[in-house]
Amino acid sequence: MATTDKPTDNKEGALQTLLEYQAILDNASLGITFTRDRAFLHCNERFSEMFGWTSKELIGQPTSIAYPSLEDYQDLGDIAEQTLGTGKRMDIELLMKRRDGSTFWCRMMANAIDPHDHSKGTIFITEDITERRAASDAIRQLLLEQQAILANAHIGIAFVKQDRIITCNQHLEQIYGYQPDELINASFSKLLQTVDSFEPELEIASDIAKGGSFIREVRQKKKDGTLFWCSITANLVDQSALENGAVWLLDDISERKQAQDSLMQARLELELRVQQRTAELANSNLQLQHEIQVRQLAEEHIRHLANHDALTGLPNRRLLEDRLEHALGHARRNQNMVAVKFIDLDRFKEVNDKLGHRIGDILLQTVANRLRSLLREIDTISRIGGDEFILVLTDMSSEQHVLETAEKILHSLSQPYFIEQHTLSTTPSIGIAIYPQDGDNPEQLMSRADIAMYQVKKKGRKGYHLFREGDQA
Template identity: 40%
Template sequence: MTHGLTLPTRGELQLLKEQQVILDNAGAGICFIRDRLIQRCNRQFAHIYGFENPDQLVGTSSEQLYPDSLSFRQLGVRAYPSMLRGERYTTELQMVRRDGSLFWCRITGNLISTDSPSLGSIWIIEDIDEQRRASEALHALHHEQQLILDHAMVGIAFMRLRKITRSNQRMAEMLGYQLEELSGISTRAFYPCDESWEEAGQRHREVLGRGDMFSTEIQLVRKDGSLLWCDLRSKAINPDNLDEGSIWILMDISERKAHERALLRAHEALEQRVAERTRELESVVANLHREIEERRLAEERIRHLAQHDSLTGLPNRSLFDQRLETQLQQAAATGRKLAVLFIDLDRFKHINDSLGHHEGDMLLRTLAERLRQGAGHENTLARIGGDEFVTLLNNVEPYERIEQLIHRMQNALTPPIHIGAHEFSISASIGVAIYPHDGSDIQTLIKHANTAMYRAKANGGNRYHFYNHNLDREAVERIELRNALYQALRNSEFELHYQPQVSVVEGRIVGAEALIRWNRPGKGMVSPACFIPLAEECGLINEIGKWVLENACAQLKAWQQCGLNLRVAVNLSASQLDDPCFYDQLQSCLERHDLQPEHLELELTESTLMKHVDHTVELLNRLDRLGVHLSIDDFGTGYSSLSYLKRFPLNTLKIDQSFVRDLCIDPDDAVICRTIISMAKNLNLTVTAEGVEQEAQLNKLAELGCELYQGFLFSRPIPANELTRLCQEYIPPEVGRFAI
């Protein structure tokens, strides 16, 4: 009698032997784990970890295979959620052999049954240490290439996202840096001001995106603050994706520029001497004919005042129209083509508002004189109001003459202007209309040139654009979009989506960021990138911000009532911070929905924080005393300094996704993330990583000590009801139970 036990049959015993032979001869290590104890493994598994036979491992804890207890626990946290969904979990990590040596391996695991996780899991181990050594050999090859670059006679650097990733010794010498200081540095450090840096970025992205070589002569700043002129040339590595980077070549042309300036000064001095001699001669002639000429000069003075701008001395709109009418009549008779150029100074109003009346007039007179010199005496330049000018080119054949004139005027504006203690670099946006193709009368030509100018300004400024009839259609579409935006608030066309914010270690949803979406009737979803700038331009951004805050608080209260303990983050604009009523509106909203302030987080960008520092510090201190959480969004992309950062009562730093994207492949991004996290910990701030899309990124962030993350790896932004369901169906991982 077997007392209820059934002995295995001969066929079953044979099957077990065959399975054991297969396991023992498999090329990869295979093991069976239950409660993180090794129940069974093949001979290859034992050999990989330095054991003579599998019996030495059976019944022991798999923790002995890890370098430390932390990595042992972390794998459990990462592996369990996907395995519980019936998915295969695969990753690469360092483990330890019996003799204590570390090696790299690839592990793959599956639960035996997702319905009964306690039955254990099967794991396959592959030794990939040789592959890792091959990767290190590739790194050595990169080093050899760097040696070649270091012996070049010109400065060479590789850029990505306007940061230097690699450079040669000559580049460092030209700019006054040590070679290692250039790695990861932003190119902003080489420009005299933010405006010139941004303008250069706009110009070179357009050229590189076409696959062309970008070439220019530009004035840069050395580390010690001294200036140098460079011949700069650039080529994109991949024109279809500029984020892959570009190569830059610099040649120092400061000496040549110095010679050119000396020649220009000599030429100006000669012109001044000629002008002085001419004035002396005119004075003698005038004295001889004073009585006769007085009446004629008075008449001419009156006529000049009627036809010229009193501030700049340029022809006014009336005189310009007369000359244009004359040229139009001649062109109609001869078949010639004319061009009208409408010129608007970029950001002049903002600069002029910061100056006094006298200094503002001096600046405008200087700019007008430079434009006059660029236009030349043969072409009419007129000021028609404010910072707007028009130029008439009465012979546009060949067409290249138009672009030559534009380049002369742009070059005339390039040198910085010194007014008192201030230095300014001002560019211009230029629109072009051609007779008779773009109009046959004065009003139409000027109107179309003005429309083309606005397109040039919309493209970033310091550009020119030729009129085409599509611009009228685009202007109409922009007006329609603006009108539709006014109706969107009244018609409840906006909605909020929420992206979960998740604990890196626990895998638990702790909060969500509220993101606005516009479901425009008949048009579908409109990108926030299209309507948010328009809302700021037409003054609707505060109303939209109030709507977002109100609806986010209402949803937060609804979640609390169904038992969900979350913190909701809302983005703030600079305009909202400038609103003196914002604090009272926020406090009223919290009271209306019966919310504790600590459940609401307000996100601000670095540029918003730095706009009016003293005012912002005062407001944020009031919000902090109220109990609201405060965070910096897209940290690392602005220009805030630690001395200012310490003044703000912040709770959270959010690492911008541009640093997370290449975290596992770009050492510079890893250093930046490590630095931000370390700095945040020293300031007692929580760190949230944005844009996490890969398991490897999450593992690296865990290694660096990041607390929270959000991104497509866990979830895209989703409607509130989907987030509610996601939180309610969420199963907290049983840390360390079902992983190797």
């Protein structure tokens, strides 16, 4: 009996092994196929799904059906013959064709069963890399666009981190008289050592900490020692982390300075001649100029006060409604979304009651600065009174985009505030209304954003809520 059962056992064991191998192939995340004489002999489920066929339908089919054209098929055949014939593995990215005629990017890896005998067949492993290629192409295009901007900018641009020039454009090298790439990794502070020397990182940190921008006009020195006037502007990559570096803009303004000096000299000479001829007329003219300047400043100040919050400098309700009206008009023309966010600071009254209105005012100014750093220039931030802010976000692509922005605002405004040796904590309650689904005019959108904000308050504060029809009840 033992001798009779043994072949059966071997046969069953081989069948079991074959089934296990098939299960492994069908559950693999990559497409796997075995070809011989340029025809499909076997493939796993992933391979057939990738090309839009069933496994049985592919068996016996010529491998050329998976290629966009006969020329593409022949080109790959030439590459495969040169690579696989030497015993190497072929690894290539190319366009392949599905059953319905559509194409997709595919990474193909192949190994010959026997490099010296092609008749024994070839194993192909394939991966659909269409999304990865699209992402890579998008990144490459963005990089090319940024490089083009830097290359064609008529102003020197440098990215500096920890006093080292990480990258700069050609115009900056030309301004200072250096060869291409000669400034890369050079000390930025040494480059700026001039007659009017200063310490760039310390001064930019000081200016940014005061809530201002870093702008200087100083005399600089070229590589050959020539002095020139330079306008220098800097912006931190991260307002809260100096170590993350800054973008510096530098421009040779020598001609402008010379013109200003010439103009100033001509003006002085003219004033001297006028004074010599008639001192009374000169004094009257100076008085008139002064009055005009005072009036212009007063008018500008009045216009600013009429449209901006005196404490934070943000647009007030009047300017907010005007900008929201424009944003809605733009959205109607371009079929985009506009998000209106109503923000109320939780427990802000406790800060005023415990520490006084001065500390409360500083906190409101700090909140305004954080909001400015989070949003784009095309967006509008408005303080409409007390601790209430309204944001208008234009050109929003989707509701998810709106929620992602709300999450960033929630996280930023929930961080501690360090004001005059006080560590303060406040969180935002954010109500959101979206055009066109929640309304088509400023009053309706702001009202519904306000209603949505109160839903956050009811749930315990610190959060955001999209307006829903049931909220009005």
